[in-house]
Amino acid sequence: xxxxxxxxxxxxxxxxxxxxxxxxxxxxxxxxxxxxxxxxxxxxxxxxxxxxxxxxxxxxxxxxxxxxxxxxxxxxxxxxxxxxxxxxxxxxxxxxxxxxxxxxxxxxxxxxxxxxxxxxxxxxxxxxxxxxxxxxxxxxxxxxxxxxxxxxxxxxxxxxxxxxxxxxxxxxxxxxxxxxxxxxxxxxxxxxxxxxxxxxxxxxxxxxxxxxxxxxxxxxxxxxxxxxxxxxxxxxxxxxxxxxxxxxxxxxxxxxxxxxxxxxxxxxxxxxxxxxxxxxxxxxxxxxxxxxxxxxxxxxxxxxxxxxxxxxxxxxxxxxxxxxxxxxxxxxxxxxxxxxxxxxxxxxxxxxxxxxxxxxxxxxxxxxxxxxxxxxxxxxxxxxxxxxxxxxxxxxxxxxxxxxxxxxxxxxxxxxxxxxxxxxxxxxxxxxxxxxxxxxxxxxxxxxxxxxxxxxxxxxxxxxxxxxxxxxxxxxxxxxxxx
Amino acid sequence: xxxxxxxxxxxxxxxxxxxxxxxxxxxxxxxxxxxxxxxxxxxxxxxxxxxxxxxxxxxxxxxxxxxxxxxxxxxxxxxxxxxxxxxxxxxxxxxxxxxxxxxxxxxxxxxxxxxxxxxxxxxxxxxxxxxxxxxxxxxxxxxxxxxxxxxxxxxxxxxxxxxxxxxxxxxxxxxxxxxxxxxxxxxxxxxxxxxxxxxxxxxxxxxxxxxxxxxxxxxxxxxxxxxxxxxxxxxxxxxxxxxxxxxxxxxxxxxxxxxxxxxxxxxxxxxxxxxxxxxxxxxxxxxxxxxxxxxxxxxxxxxxxxxxxxxxxxxxxxxxxxxxxxxxxxxxxxxxxxxxxxxxxxxxxxxxxxxxxxxxxxxxxxxxxxxxxxxxxxxxxxxxxxxxxxxxxxxxxxxxxxxx
Numbered sequence: 001x002x003x004x005x006x007x008x009x010x011x012x013x014x015x016x017x018x019x020x021x022x023x024x025x026x027x028x029x030x031x032x033x034x035x036x037x038x039x040x041x042x043x044x045x046x047x048x049x050x051x052x053x054x055x056x057x058x059x060x061x062x063x064x065x066x067x068x069x070x071x072x073x074x075x076x077x078x079x080x081x082x083x084x085x086x087x088x089x090x091x092x093x094x095x096x097x098x099x100x101x102x103x104x105x106x107x108x109x110x111x112x113x114x115x116x117x118x119x120x121x122x123x124x125x126x127x128x129x130x131x132x133x134x135x136x137x138x139x140x141x142x143x144x145x146x147x148x149x150x151x152x153x154x155x156x157x158x159x160x161x162x163x164x165x166x167x168x169x170x171x172x173x174x175x176x177x178x179x180x181x182x183x184x185x186x187x188x189x190x191x192x193x194x195x196x197x198x199x200x201x202x203x204x205x206x207x208x209x210x211x212x213x214x215x216x217x218x219x220x221x222x223x224x225x226x227x228x229x230x231x232x233x234x235x236x237x238x239x240x241x242x243x244x245x246x247x248x249x250x251x252x253x254x255x256x257x258x259x260x261x262x263x264x265x266x267x268x269x270x271x272x273x274x275x276x277x278x279x280x281x282x283x284x285x286x287x288x289x290x291x292x293x294x295x296x297x298x299x300x301x302x303x304x305x306x307x308x309x310x311x312x313x314x315x316x317x318x319x320x321x322x323x324x325x326x327x328x329x330x331x332x333x334x335x336x337x338x339x340x341x342x343x344x345x346x347x348x349x350x351x352x353x354x355x356x357x358x359x360x361x362x363x364x365x366x367x368x369x370x371x372x373x374x375x376x377x378x379x380x381x382x383x384x385x386x387x388x389x390x391x392x393x394x395x396x397x398x399x400x401x402x403x404x405x406x407x408x409x410x411x412x413x414x415x416x417x418x419x420x421x422x423x424x425x426x427x428x429x430x431x432x433x434x435x436x437x438x439x440x441x442x443x444x445x446x447x448x449x450x451x452x453x454x455x456x457x458x459x460x461x462x463x464x465x466x467x468x469x470x471x472x473x474x475x476x477x478x479x480x481x482x483x
Numbered sequence: 484x485x486x487x488x489x490x491x492x493x494x495x496x497x498x499x500x501x502x503x504x505x506x507x508x509x510x511x512x513x514x515x516x517x518x519x520x521x522x523x524x525x526x527x528x529x530x531x532x533x534x535x536x537x538x539x540x541x542x543x544x545x546x547x548x549x550x551x552x553x554x555x556x557x558x559x560x561x562x563x564x565x566x567x568x569x570x571x572x573x574x575x576x577x578x579x580x581x582x583x584x585x586x587x588x589x590x591x592x593x594x595x596x597x598x599x600x601x602x603x604x605x606x607x608x609x610x611x612x613x614x615x616x617x618x619x620x621x622x623x624x625x626x627x628x629x630x631x632x633x634x635x636x637x638x639x640x641x642x643x644x645x646x647x648x649x650x651x652x653x654x655x656x657x658x659x660x661x662x663x664x665x666x667x668x669x670x671x672x673x674x675x676x677x678x679x680x681x682x683x684x685x686x687x688x689x690x691x692x693x694x695x696x697x698x699x700x701x702x703x704x705x706x707x708x709x710x711x712x713x714x715x716x717x718x719x720x721x722x723x724x725x726x727x728x729x730x731x732x733x734x735x736x737x738x739x740x741x742x743x744x745x746x747x748x749x750x751x752x753x754x755x756x757x758x759x760x761x762x763x764x765x766x767x768x769x770x771x772x773x774x775x776x777x778x779x780x781x782x783x784x785x786x787x788x789x790x791x792x793x794x795x796x797x798x799x800x801x802x803x804x805x806x807x808x809x810x811x812x813x814x815x816x817x818x819x820x821x822x823x824x825x826x827x828x829x830x831x832x833x834x835x836x837x838x839x840x841x842x843x844x845x846x847x848x849x850x851x852x853x854x855x856x857x858x859x860x861x862x863x864x865x866x867x868x869x870x871x872x873x874x875x876x877x878x879x880x881x882x883x884x885x886x887x
Contacts, residue, residue, distance in 0.1 A: 397809035
């Protein structure tokens with residue numbers, strides 16, 4: 001057994017992060033550092049209107065008055081905000097000054113390698129993709145088909161130009177720039193992300209997807225996504241991400257805002273696979289994001305599904321504000337940490353409307369020397385009569401040097417509400433392993449099976465293609481963690 | 484910050500008097516403690532451990548300091564005031580002295596009630612300590628209790644807190660417990676004061692090998708109550724049980740904060756806390772179970788169940804697990820809900836009026852905590868106290884002769 005487990009360790013030591021390559025493409029990167037001029041420069045480069053520059057500057061000024069939060073159960077390295085370049089554009093060639101019509105073939109190759117089809121030839125795949133590298137959206141597919149239905153799906157910079165009223169109406173309305181330190185930073189320097197608008201009575205015919213890639217060295221990614229789903233509409237949105245292997249920590253501070261109107265439904269799924277750092281905990285992406293959905297309409301529904309396998313540090317709490325009466329929110333999460341990864345993730349369910357319901361299912365898996373925390377808040381406001389919440393947080397420990405923690409907060413201010421929370425922490429039982437071994441399944445495979453079974457509740461909520469990918473990812477992330 | 488300053492000034496004024504009456508072991512920590520308090524001040528709502536209790540409000544009143552000088556020695560009970568040998572050895576050894584409220588208590592405490600049970604000794608009959616607050620003006624008290632059980636000793640102790648006069652009382656109390664190897668301790672605390680009382684109680688327990696410790700805290704009546712219970716399991720194969728129930732109405736505020744630290748392998752812990760909050764009352768519960776690296780084969784379960792009855796009642800709950808070892812079985816569950824309407828309907832169908840039906844349901848809900856008390860006479864007495872509390876027979880202490 002000991003010999004066997006050593007072998008696994010060696011295997012994983014040789015195992016490379018699959019997406020760790022870099023693309024050699026000319027990238028225009030602005031000077032490192034952050035000040036008002038940089039904010040103005042980013043805004044100018046994106047040819048933004050005055051109001052947006054104002055928004056950025058207000059956010060920047062507020063950010064300078066704030067301090068980085070320290071309450072997370074994380075050992076965060078010092079981040080030198082002046083050592084990062086806040087804008088990197090791989091699509092701009094040195095010679096031309098406009099956005100080139102033809103995409104650099106290197107970029108197409110990169111996304112092909114990542115399995116993201118930028119060519120319409122993959123129309124059959126049934127997914128529209130917005131591909132973002134560093135600070136710029138490379139291409140958004142299937143736009144025509146979507147336009148016929150009145151659906152807007154484009155990069156946020158394009159949306160600012162094409163649909164300024166919509167963007168202005170909703171930007172910062174769910175996550176204001178004063179919300180927290182990283183939200184203020186993002187609001188000041190945000191670059192590309194996706195903008196989705198689903199008009200009334202429309203069911204989006206395909207899955208919408210954004211793929212984020214950090215490529216350039218010494219930069220961070222500060223994307224901003226805004227999804228608005230109007231009355232009686234439906235959309236399913238997927239997000240994927242990867243980054244090259246680097247010795248340094250790279251910063252990723254994103255904001256996702258979702259607005260859900262009357263009887264609308266939004267399904268948001270993420271498979272987060274940023275570079276997690278090497279086996280000694282060197283490098284990796286610092287994933288510090290603010291994601292929030294506002295269920296404004298009655299009978300609206302929002303569901304977050306996340307599979308977190310990457311990043312050196314994850315600080316992420318996709319939340320829901322349930323304002324509309326009888327609205328429904330769901331949060332399904334699998335967070336896997338291995339080696340020296342640290343995750344402090346969970347959700348907030350803020351019940352304001354009558355008869356609102358929320359469900360939280362969180363599965364944490366820790367291996368190696370990692371730390372995995374669930375942190376969640378369920379708040380039932382005074383007016384949320386008959387609100388209902390059910391939370392279940394399970395942690396699985398693989399290895400005696402890792403940690404699994406649960407920090408739930410339940411604040412109930414209404415006597416008609418019903419709130420339930422349960423959590424368990426345990427390791428895979430010897431009996432289960434023995435049972436599998438007996439039947440000729442190796443320990444490694446057995447662990448894979450048990451973990452996948454354990455995470456099934458969440459994986460089942462993912463769209464088909466994603467579920468397959470996530471399942472593979474789980475197995476790969478945990479390879480060699482037995483012993 | 485101003486309230487903190489009041490206490491610093493008060494200390495400057497009373498330092499010499501405190502020093503002259505208290506034993507050396509207590510005086511030795513005094514200056515250091517006030518420095519800690521001066522440095523940290525009263526914890527604000529931003530301090531995680533105190534986020535549910537506004538200490539500024541709780542400590543804000545204008546109180547007279549009571550410096551106890553009486554030295555009473557009990558008859559055959561193992562109780563003594565200021566046992567120098569025990570104090571030198573154990574005073575301040577269990578409790579977290581960096582906690583600002585503990586520091587405040589350490590600075591102002593003038594005597595320490597010491598309970599010592601020697602090796603292999605079994606105190607047959609339960610020991611009851613009744614604490615009656617009496618004063619003609621608003622008074623603050625800072626109490627200290629030290630309980631030491633040597634190897635294989637056993638003790639059952641009931642601490643009953645009441646108030647006889649309708650004055651504002653502010654009490655801070657620190658109970659330090661050392662349970663040696665193989666020791667067995669049952670510790671019950673009942674609070675039955677009144678709405679003008681503010682109580683900050685800290686119980687810190689160090690548990691040796693093969694020991695059993697049970698704590699049961701019952702809060703029936705009070706103004707602002709804060710109970711901090713910290714248990715450190717320092718020897719293998721030990722078992723600890725923390726139970727508690729709270730009944731709160733009017734503007735009562737009850738905050739319980741428990742931490743169980745599994746520092747060694749093969750220990751077991753159980754926790755059960757039940758709250759009933761009515762009218763404008765606020766209940767808060769935070770329970771953390773910490774499993775240190777290497778503390779394998781730990782088993783822990785924690786249950787916190789709450790019923791909100793009043794439309795303006797608030798309940799905050801925060802069950803936490805912090806685990807650094809893999810071969811463990813830990814769980815926690817927490818619920819907040821209302822009384823079951825169908826059960827109420829069932830009883831009313833059978834001719835039980837609604838208020839009575841409601842009372843029966845609450846009694847059954849709370850009763851579970853009382854049922855865990857192994858000693859039958861005490862269990863029965865507590866059931867009666869709970870019933871009396873629910874029956875609206877509040878605010879009087881039937882047991883003592885003072886009010887009669």
